[in-house]
Amino acid sequence: MHTNFTDTSYHIVFGCDDNYVKYAAVTMQSIIENLSPAMFKDGDSPQPQAHTKSLATSEINTSKYPNVPITFHLLHDTLQKETKHKLQALETALNAIYPCTITFHPLSQEEFKNLTPWGEAGANWAAYFRLKIGDMLDSHIARCVYLDTDILVLEDIRELFMIDINDKAIGASRNLYTEGIDIIRDDLVDAQEYCNSGMLLIDLAKWRTKSFEDIQTFTYTQLPDQDFINFIFKGEIYLLPFKWNFVWSHPSRLDFDAKEPYEKNHQIVIPCMNYSRKEFQDALKNPVIVHFAGGYKPWEKVNFAKKGKPIFHKNPYNKHWWRVAKRNVFYPQILLHYLKCSVNTTLSEYTKAYIPALYPFLRKLKHFLKG
Template identity: 30%
Template structure:
């Protein structure tokens, strides 16, 4: 039995259904769990897909039941819904992904939904796509550790600030900081070390926290209690554009360049930054394929939800504006055209022209344009000034030019 957990609100269920479908479709029915773990005593293999949510309508519940029935024909599976209440997380601060709802915190109380007989579960973010047989993850021996994790490719200079005994304290993260989108949890050890209580206790004391549940888990689970997975199992798609490895900067991705280059050639689970339901095109993989096409291919095969998803695909165009703005910003930075940078932020009258220009951006350059375009979107939405965009873009372009082609060798 394999227990997988996702968190999704009513609007996100259709995207979760694509991830669930990718897991089922990539299960090799010619193999048994013993092909991955010869010591396993599992006989009746079945997926249990647990969805944590704050609300799911009757209509969506019916869709999920039909999805279950259709996928069950391919491989035994069951979808189970767990409704939680934001009120149960009143002590948890508004932060990062939890800026409007407390849904991201729901994963912290995973152990409470399972009985003592279940040894491990796998939590996955809904903006992922499985392209391996997921049973190989469950076959991993965590060797008594609390959780199996994948390092986050971002900067490790973040911190949590909290008050304890009326004194201000700061917890600094290090190079072992992990991404909470992939968590293979040893439920016995998770309970033994009382991770749920520790997270809530720390959350109630925080007055500065950036990445919600992710920061709390990193602060409460000691490094020695973590099993380190290859980056391939939580392959953050921005890494197709560029990534900085630990032999280049210890505070970035906690894998060497050689280790990373093995992962980029054979990613197991893709973790999308530019969501495919918003971007029809973003990064291109080692084989030169548009990674968003992989997601849409599975979406077209997803029972029940495929028609709704494909219908929405026709209206996705904003990514072209994003890439077009990014292309203009790239050129403006290289030419030290400060007025142009400011114009891109303040003026929207030329947006249609940028959309048209985006259609001619070469594939290998499209991803960096999306990243830069998002910087313009952010500045427009939050009314940021020229300086923030300029220095951010300067850093992005520098890293792209220095590290992009290292991932292709």
């Protein structure tokens, strides 16, 4: 069921620092390049594999979605001048396809420094920036979508804004895993209602009724902002299908029948009780939003083996993400980071597996070279 959309722009929010903004840029590009054809300006979409075509200006208003611009909101800190220049170049490039702007909202991680740092690729506190959405966005905005930066959008995201969330505060998809999450174990949140906070469809009026400052005394720090959001919005989250926040895991690490995690072939296998095998496969075939959580980020390399020969898995949408990244102004930086990460991880993990006596020396050398 669709809701009445009243905003004059589609508002999409990211939270990041200078290290992660390049990945948010790829997400923005994937959003613009996957809008339905009738909304494009004159000229072809730059996405070679897209199903778009050149349309006359008179055809632009034929979309089933409101013909309004997209506003990307960056809740950020430590953005360098060069980074802002690249973001301005990105805005110009994307605006040539579809009307959009990138708006900067400076914040400081210092506000959250007494909380648990969070981040798969290095601990920081930027994940907490999503809690400031109500403060940073104008009061006249009715709804927005929050996205993590490790996301690829494959379909028209405007459909998400049209979804009726039945007077709830948030629309979100259930988390892939619930095993071992303390706030669920203690019965403060129901496992079947525990959602991933990497994609949130937010009713801002209802969002602003909560006291987000309470996170400073929140005692559950396992998945800090995600646990907190699930706790304060208990009973107020509309469950969206898995395709709106599809988190993939390699089949060798996923068990739809198990009740407890176990080790198999040197990997930890985790039970999936929130989705059936069919739901997982259906979302895998036709995702709208792919979320590269859980060690599967395209720009990283993670060894999943507990011992023995290293095991490196790649998300099935990894190549698709790189195709989009290659057209992005941040591509040289992204590629350089990946090459460094790939070489370091491969050398380190194979040394640890086959020449363990040399591994401590390599670690010391790595820290020495970092200064």
